Amino acid sequence: MIGSFRSRQATTEASEILWNISQGHDNDETARACALTVLRDSSVLARRFELSLVTNDEITALTSQLIKLLIAYRDAVGRGIPYNDEELSHPRKEFNRERERLIRVMRETL
Numbered sequence: 001m002i003g004s005f006r007s008r009q010a011t012t013e014a015s016e017i018l019w020n021i022s023q024g025h026d027n028d029e030t031a032r033a034c035a036l037t038v039l040r041d042s043s044v045l046a047r048r049f050e051l052s053l054v055t056n057d058e059i060t061a062l063t064s065q066l067i068k069l070l071i072a073y074r075d076a077v078g079r080g081i082p083y084n085d086e087e088l089s090h091p092r093k094e095f096n097r098e099r100e101r102l103i104r105v106m107r108e109t110l
Contacts, residue, residue: 004055004106007047007063011070011099014042018073022083022092035077044070059109062102069095 017038021031039045048067052060072091081088 004051004059004110006043007051008103008106010042010044010047011066014038014044014070015073015095015099017042018077019092022077022081022088024083032078032080035074038074039067039070055106056109059102059105062098062105066095066098066102069098 018035021035034041044067048063051063055063069091073088073095076088076091083089
């Protein structure tokens with residue numbers, strides 16, 4: 001299903017941008033500003049809406065939860081917290097776990 005692919009692609013793109021910034025590959029004010037606009041720049045919210053039009057309530061709810069976790073991850077990166085700091089690793093790990101859960105449910109459902 002194209003909607004689910006685009007949604008996964010958008011969240012993956014956003015998380016990769018955040019990962020690169022948190023690793024120090026781009027670690028300046030411009031990079032942190034980029035982190036704060038990553039949801040918009042990677043079309044995460046638009047893709048969530050697109051997905052909600054064609055999926056069931058469970059996937060829509062899981063997608064919304066995933067975005068909440070992505071926002072927490074984004075906020076930690078945007079504050080310039082070091083990669084190995086628990087304040088950054090916790091939201092990153094929570095996001096990754098929820099993304100895997102959503103992918104598993106999508107594979108079973110779609």
